[in-house]
Amino acid sequence: MTIRFSVNGRDEAVDVDGAMPLLWILRDLLGMTGTKFGCGVGVCGACTVLEGDRAVRACQVTAAEAQGKRFTTIEGLSSDGTHPCQRAWLEEDVSQCGYCQAGMIMNACALLRRTPKPSDADIDAALRDSVCRCGTYVRIRRAVHTAAKLGGTK
Amino acid sequence: MTTRREFLKVSLLAGSALAIGFRFDEADADDGKVFQPNAWVRIAADGTVTIVVGKSEMGQGVRTSLPMILAEELEADWTKVRLEQASPGPQYRSLGTGGSFSVQSQWKPLRQAGATARELLLTAAAARLGVERASLRAERGFVVSDVLQQRIPYGELVAAAAALPVPENVPLKNASEFRIIGKATRRLDGHDIVTGRARYGIDVRVPRMRYATVVRPPVLGGSVKSFDATRAKKIAGVRAVVQVSTGVAVIADHTWAALKGREALDVVFDAGPNAEFSSALHAQRMREAAAQPGFTTRKDGSISSPVVKRIESTYQYPFYAHAPVETMNTVADVRGDRCELWSPTQAPQDVRKNVATLLGIPQDNVTVHVTLIGGGFGRRLGWDYAVEAAEVSKAAGGGPVQVLWSRADDMKHGYFQAASLHQMSAGFDADGKLVSWSHKKVSSPHNARSKPTAEQMQDPTFFRDISWGVYDVPYDIPFIETAYLPVATPVPIGPWRAVFSPSSTFARESFLDELAHAAGLDPIEFRLAHLGGAEKLTAGDVTIDRPRLRRVLETLRAKSDWGKPLPKGSGRGMACNVYDGDTHVAYSAEVTVREGKIRVDRVVCVFDCGVVVNPAGIEAQVEGGVIWSLSSALKSELTFRNGGAEQSSYRDFEVLRIDEAPKIEVHLIPSHGDTPFGAGEPPVPPMVPALVNAIHAATGKRVRKLPIRAEDLA
Ligand code: FES
Ligand code: FES
Numbered sequence: 001m002t003i004r005f006s007v008n009g010r011d012e013a014v015d016v017d018g019a020m021p022l023l024w025i026l027r028d029l030l031g032m033t034g035t036k037f038g039c040g041v042g043v044c045g046a047c048t049v050l051e052g053d054r055a056v057r058a059c060q061v062t063a064a065e066a067q068g069k070r071f072t073t074i075e076g077l078s079s080d081g082t083h084p085c086q087r088a089w090l091e092e093d094v095s096q097c098g099y100c101q102a103g104m105i106m107n108a109c110a111l112l113r114r115t116p117k118p119s120d121a122d123i124d125a126a127l128r129d130s131v132c133r134c135g136t137y138v139r140i141r142r143a144v145h146t147a148a149k150l151g152g153t154k
Numbered sequence: 155m156t157t158r159r160e161f162l163k164v165s166l167l168a169g170s171a172l173a174i175g176f177r178f179d180e181a182d183a184d185d186g187k188v189f190q191p192n193a194w195v196r197i198a199a200d201g202t203v204t205i206v207v208g209k210s211e212m213g214q215g216v217r218t219s220l221p222m223i224l225a226e227e228l229e230a231d232w233t234k235v236r237l238e239q240a241s242p243g244p245q246y247r248s249l250g251t252g253g254s255f256s257v258q259s260q261w262k263p264l265r266q267a268g269a270t271a272r273e274l275l276l277t278a279a280a281a282r283l284g285v286e287r288a289s290l291r292a293e294r295g296f297v298v299s300d301v302l303q304q305r306i307p308y309g310e311l312v313a314a315a316a317a318l319p320v321p322e323n324v325p326l327k328n329a330s331e332f333r334i335i336g337k338a339t340r341r342l343d344g345h346d347i348v349t350g351r352a353r354y355g356i357d358v359r360v361p362r363m364r365y366a367t368v369v370r371p372p373v374l375g376g377s378v379k380s381f382d383a384t385r386a387k388k389i390a391g392v393r394a395v396v397q398v399s400t401g402v403a404v405i406a407d408h409t410w411a412a413l414k415g416r417e418a419l420d421v422v423f424d425a426g427p428n429a430e431f432s433s434a435l436h437a438q439r440m441r442e443a444a445a446q447p448g449f450t451t452r453k454d455g456s457i458s459s460p461v462v463k464r465i466e467s468t469y470q471y472p473f474y475a476h477a478p479v480e481t482m483n484t485v486a487d488v489r490g491d492r493c494e495l496w497s498p499t500q501a502p503q504d505v506r507k508n509v510a511t512l513l514g515i516p517q518d519n520v521t522v523h524v525t526l527i528g529g530g531f532g533r534r535l536g537w538d539y540a541v542e543a544a545e546v547s548k549a550a551g552g553g554p555v556q557v558l559w560s561r562a563d564d565m566k567h568g569y570f571q572a573a574s575l576h577q578m579s580a581g582f583d584a585d586g587k588l589v590s591w592s593h594k595k596v597s598s599p600h601n602a603r604s605k606p607t608a609e610q611m612q613d614p615t616f617f618r619d620i621s622w623g624v625y626d627v628p629y630d631i632p633f634i635e636t637a638y639l640p641v642a643t644p645v646p647i648g649p650w651r652a653v654f655s656p657s658s659t660f661a662r663e664s665f666l667d668e669l670a671h672a673a674g675l676d677p678i679e680f681r682l683a684h685l686g687g688a689e690k691l692t693a694g695d696v697t698i699d700r701p702r703l704r705r706v707l708e709t710l711r712a713k714s715d716w717g718k719p720l721p722k723g724s725g726r727g728m729a730c731n732v733y734d735g736d737t738h739v740a741y742s743a744e745v746t747v748r749e750g751k752i753r754v755d756r757v758v759c760v761f762d763c764g765v766v767v768n769p770a771g772i773e774a775q776v777e778g779g780v781i782w783s784l785s786s787a788l789k790s791e792l793t794f795r796n797g798g799a800e801q802s803s804y805r806d807f808e809v810l811r812i813d814e815a816p817k818i819e820v821h822l823i824p825s826h827g828d829t830p831f832g833a834g835e836p837p838v839p840p841m842v843p844a845l846v847n848a849i850h851a852a853t854g855k856r857v858r859k860l861p862i863r864a865e866d867l868a
Contacts, residue, residue, distance in 0.1 A: 017390060017410075020410045021410065024408055027357075027409070028365060028407075028409050028410070031359060032350075033353070033356075033357035033359070034349075034350020034351070035350075036479070036528070037356060037409075037481070037558075038481075039561040040413070040560065040561060041561065041805070043804045043805045044561075044803075044804055073350065074349070074350035078349070079349055080349070081345050081348055085348075086348040090340065090348060093340045093341060093770055093774065095341065095344050096215075096774060097478070097527060097528050097529045098526070099354060099478075099479045099528030099529060100479045100528075101347055101348065105348060123812070124812050124813035127811075127812045128811045128812055128813045130811075130812070131809055131811070132479070133477060133478050133479050133529050133531075133782075133809060134529060135779070135780065135810070135815075136774070136778065137810075137815035138777055138815055138817070139774070139777070140812060141815075
């Protein structure tokens with residue numbers, strides 16, 4: 001079936017099986033590799049993108065469900081790293097291997113749109129479903145606070 | 155031109171770049187008659203500086219720390235220094251990243267290369283300006299003449315510099331002159347990561363590339379008996395189904411089709427000899443083996459006075475997977491008698507060698523591009539997944555294929571941290587003095603990347619060298635005896651973060667806490683009392699610098715609120731370790747235990763890794779090491795049943811999440827000695843025993859088995 005949706009403000013149309021996850025549409029068909037595969041079964045958060053203002057797991061969104069929706073991926077925050085979350089992540093030097101961080105940042109964006117001044121508990125609740133095997137959690141917490149100060153609701 | 159002593163090579167590259175070749179592994183420098191550099195520093199006419207080395211970035215920050223070291227001596231503008239990953243070839247032998255040695259092994263050669271380049275540039279500038287070399291100085295990418303009030307950018311001098319004879323014995327800076335080394339520095343490639351531009355192995359896209367996954371036998375050592383691809387081939391996008399030595403590969407237009415094709419594939423497996431294997435069976439074998447004496451790995455001193463009180467404990471440690479978030483993958487493109495690979499690997503030259511062997515082609519026909527790595531932790535020292543990709547490409551008739559492991563593949567078919575059992579025994583004399591110590595480790599040597607030889611399996615030295623944390627017990631005790639007992643296992647075993655040390659240190663430092671309690675002494679006091687004098691201790695080929703360990707312990711006591719009471723249900727514990735004789739680490743942990751639930755509130759780490767190149771990077775490594783260790787103590791465990799691993803994702807191989815991360819404070823001991831040591835692995839081993847000792851302080855319960863489960867605290 002033909003699926004139409006928008007990614008980072010651009011309209012896309014792909015002809016795929018309705019069960020194909022958005023993750024593979026983005027990565028393998030549209031060549032947008034910023035959204036990562038970590039498990040494919042919804043338990044790591046590496047594939048998190050925004051649907052409107054909401055964080056969703058691209059590996060759990062089927063093509064049929066994506067129909068007509070608006071998505072933002074890490075590439076869509078800003079290409080020059082000026083989005084408040086990106087700046088905060090650089091400022092706090094969060095990344096180790098960096099592989100999980102696109103998912104972390106997208107989750108943080110969704111949180112800040114809902115809760116512009118989050119507490120540690122808000123951050124923990126919003127990010128507890130995301131895995132960082134390098135163990136950057138304490139810096140992620142700091143970076144979300146920094147992003148809030150930089151006006152992360154964008 | 156090459157120096158007489160032949161440790162540097164200078165040449166002019168096309169496009170007028172000055173290139174200084176050197177070796178980063180001094181130990182290898184004499185292995186050939188002709189000096190062969192395996193790393194280069196390139197200064198281009200536009201002033202950019204590139205270090206070309208075979209070091210993989212996997213989160214440990216070498217892309218930042220190595221440029222810092224070079225820029226220091228070169229007096230370069232360090233933000234213009236980049237690290238380029240060398241592809242293995244005749245020029246770059248001995249590539250590899252493991253054992254936390256990157257910064258350590260690069261330290262001196264990089265500084266020498268930087269200082270030599272700076273000297274050449276200064277000499278070239280002196281000739282051009284017609285002044286004395288001594289009247290010039292180098293500063294942030296320029297040669298400066300204060301007399302003439304002139305500044306010449308390095309780039310303008312490279313051609314002239316390359317024609318000069320190579321100066322010898324260029325002096326290196328004193329530590330007091332450092333302006334880059336020792337300064338907290340953010341990593342250089344953070345920008346690519348936060349914009350989604352960073353390319354990991356999984357992100358490699360080459361023209362005409364197809365996507366594949368491999369169905370593997372569920373039982374360790376099993377094989378494919380037969381398969382029927384009729385249903386799989388009906389899936390839209392599936393192009394081919396081929397058998398390879400690891401299983402059956404489904405090749406498709408995109409990953410999703412490959413995954414669906416794999417589900418539709420009917421494969422009959424032959425279970426092979428291990429269908430009955432389980433972790434319970436393995437634990438039983440370890441218990442039985444523990445009755446044997448094993449190989450003695452150290453026997454020092456004698457029991458000075460009769461033992462009147464003996465304390466004995468047994469500690470148990472499970473199997474673990476690495477579970478990096480980026481699963482194993484590689485793009486391989488076999489074309490005739492050549493092969494090109496793009497792989498997130500820590501061991502490109504092993505990939506090259508093994509792919510060449512597999513395909514029966516010369517190594518020179520194999521090119522390996524090393525990509526960014528989404529978490530290594532030792533797993534990517536293996537070449538299995540890269541060789542498998544080459545096999546799939548070949549079986550499919552050639553052309554580029556990306557073989558991606560599913561999360562379950564990654565969990566079940568890696569190589570693993572070995573399970574172990576530790577028998578501890580100690581004796582006190584009539585005065586309450588600790589007079590004897592014995593530690594027997596029952597475990598399995600690495601067998602995945604290569605198997606120990608028959609000779610090694612009879613050699614106590616071999617077992618000593620795989621017993622870090624056992625034979626190098628850093629305490630001064632009149633009689634010390636350590637032993638190793640190997641147990642065969644069908645489970646593939648290989649390096650994991652901190653290799654052999656975590657299980658041994660867990661047992662040693664937890665048991666030491668038991669002894670401190672038995673002696674009625676504070677655990678820090680007890681350790682300090684057993685550090686002897688200022689003399690160094692030699693254990694095997696490891697030297698323990700006791701005064702350094704003493705300083706780390708004293709600093710921990712000062713920084714951790716040691717001795718300050720905590721509320722009921724909470725407790726504080728500590729542990730320490732000297733990692734492979736180099737990095738000295740001590741932790742305290744504060745925990746609260748309620749209804750069997752453990753909450754780690756605060757961790758304080760004191761860390762002495764010699765010269766501190768990038769304090770920010772080291773702190774990050776400690777934070778990561780703490781989280782890694784807490785995952786192993788509180789959450790994850792890999793178990794086997796019916797011959798296969800039972801876990802398949804982070805749902806059943808759980809890891810710590812952000813809401814469980816404690817407050818972490820890191821205190822770096824200021825620069826000691828003149829060498830930096832590793833920081834990626836050393837934070838791991840003593841963290842778990844510090845936690846276990848804190849749990850004891852909070853609850854009175856002694857944990858002797860990992861991971862810690864609620865029922866163990868009931
Ligand atoms: S890849 Fe989607 S949650 Fe792990
Ligand atoms: S930074 Fe490596 S997994 Fe998070």
